[in-house]
Amino acid sequence: MHPIVIELKGVVKTFRALRAVDGVDLTIRRGEYVGLLGPNGAGKTTLVEMIEGIQAPDDGEIHIFGKSWADSAEELRKRVGLCLQETHFMDKIRVRETMKLFGSFHDSTEERVDEMLGLVNLTDKSRDFVVNLSGGQKQRLALGIALLSRPEILILDEPTTGLDPHARREIWKILGDIRNAGTTLILTTHYMEEAEHLCERIVVMDKGRVLADGPKRELLASMGGETISFRAKKKIAEKSLRRVPGFLSYIPQDGGGRVFVSRMRDALPVFLSAAKSAGITDIECRRSTLDDVFIHMTGRTLNE
Ligand SMILES: Nc1ncnc2c1ncn2[C@@H]1O[C@H](COP(=O)(O)OP(=O)(O)OP(=O)(O)O)[C@@H](O)[C@H]1O
Numbered sequence: 001m002h003p004i005v006i007e008l009k010g011v012v013k014t015f016r017a018l019r020a021v022d023g024v025d026l027t028i029r030r031g032e033y034v035g036l037l038g039p040n041g042a043g044k045t046t047l048v049e050m051i052e053g054i055q056a057p058d059d060g061e062i063h064i065f066g067k068s069w070a071d072s073a074e075e076l077r078k079r080v081g082l083c084l085q086e087t088h089f090m091d092k093i094r095v096r097e098t099m100k101l102f103g104s105f106h107d108s109t110e111e112r113v114d115e116m117l118g119l120v121n122l123t124d125k126s127r128d129f130v131v132n133l134s135g136g137q138k139q140r141l142a143l144g145i146a147l148l149s150r151p152e153i154l155i156l157d158e159p160t161t162g163l164d165p166h167a168r169r170e171i172w173k174i175l176g177d178i179r180n181a182g183t184t185l186i187l188t189t190h191y192m193e194e195a196e197h198l199c200e201r202i203v204v205m206d207k208g209r210v211l212a213d214g215p216k217r218e219l220l221a222s223m224g225g226e227t228i229s230f231r232a233k234k235k236i237a238e239k240s241l242r243r244v245p246g247f248l249s250y251i252p253q254d255g256g257g258r259v260f261v262s263r264m265r266d267a268l269p270v271f272l273s274a275a276k277s278a279g280i281t282d283i284e285c286r287r288s289t290l291d292d293v294f295i296h297m298t299g300r301t302l303n304e
Pocket residue numbers: 015018020038039040041042043044045046047085
C-alpha cells in the first residue's frame with residue numbers, strides 16, 4: 001500500500017450556529033484520485049480549504065505528509081497545489097506574466113512557466129490579457145499555476161463548473177496525464193460523470209458529514225439495486241409504492257421521482273399499476289447510477 005499523504009481526524013468547522021464541517025475523518029494515500037461530491041452547502045469547499053491550510057479547523061487534526069500547517073506551512077505550500085472554487089486574476093496582466101508572477105513564489109524557471117503554458121494549451125494566448133480569456137481558458141490557467149511547483153497533492157474545487165463539454169474534457173485529459181507522476185488528487189464536483197471518469201474513490205458529503213466513502217463500484221453495489229425514474233402529472237403517495245416487490249425507497253422530485261427497487265423484473269408491473277392514476281408521462285428503468293446513489297442518500301440531486 002502507498003503511504004498516507006492526507007489524514008483528517010474529527011475535523012470540525014463552525015460558522016456561528018452552523019457546523020459546516022461536522023466531524024470528518026479521512027485518510028488518503030499517495031496516488032489516489034478522490035472525488036468529493038455533495039449538494040450546495042454540503043461543506044466541500046470548507047473541508048478542502050482546511051486541507052489546503054486556507055482555513056483552520058475549530059476542532060480535530062489535519063496532517064499532510066504527517067505535518068501540520070501550523071508547523072510546516074512553507075514546505076506544504078510547495079507540495080500542495082490548489083485551484084479555488086473561484087480564482088480572481090488581475091485582468092490587466094498578460095497570461096504569461098500572470099503565470100510567471102505565481103511561479104516567482106516558488107522560484108519556477110522561465111522554462112517551467114513555458115512548459116506549463118504548453119501543458120494547459122495556452123501557449124498561443126501567452127501575450128493576451130487575462131481579462132480576454134474565456135471561462136475555460138481561465139480555468140486552464142488556474143490549473144497550470146497550480147501545477148507549476150510540481151505538487152504531489154493537487155486539490156481542485158469544481159475545476160470544470162460552467163465549462164462546455166469540450167473544455168471539460170481538455171481538463172480531464174490534463175488530469176489524466178499527470179496521474180502517471182503519482183500525483184494525489186482531490187476534486188470536488190457537481191458532475192457525476194466527472195467523478196466517474198477521473199476518480200476511483202468517491203466521498204459523498206452532506207450537511208458537513210461524510211455519508212459514504214469508497215470505490216465507485218462498491219458504492220453502487222451497496223445500493224444493490226435498480227432505479228425507476230419517472231415523470232408524472234400527479235404526485236404519487238409513498239404509501240402506494242410500499243407494496244412494490246423489493247421496494248427500497250422513493251424520492252419524489254418535481255413532476256415525478258425515483259423509486260429504488262432490488263429487482264426490476266418483479267417491481268415494474270406492480271409499480272405501473274400503483275402509479276396508474278398518477279398519469280405517467282415518461283419512465284426510465286436502469287441499473288442504479290452514482291447519481292441515483294447520491295439522491296438515495298441525500299434526497300437531493302447534485303445540482304440542486
Ligand atoms: N465564511 C463563512 N461564513 C459563514 N458561513 C459559511 C462560510 N463559509 C461557508 N459557510 C457555510 O457553510 C456551509 C458549507 O459551505 P461550503 O462552501 O463548504 O459548501 P460546498 O459544499 O462547497 O457548496 P457548493 O457546492 O455550493 O460549493 C454553507 O451553509 C455555507 O453557507
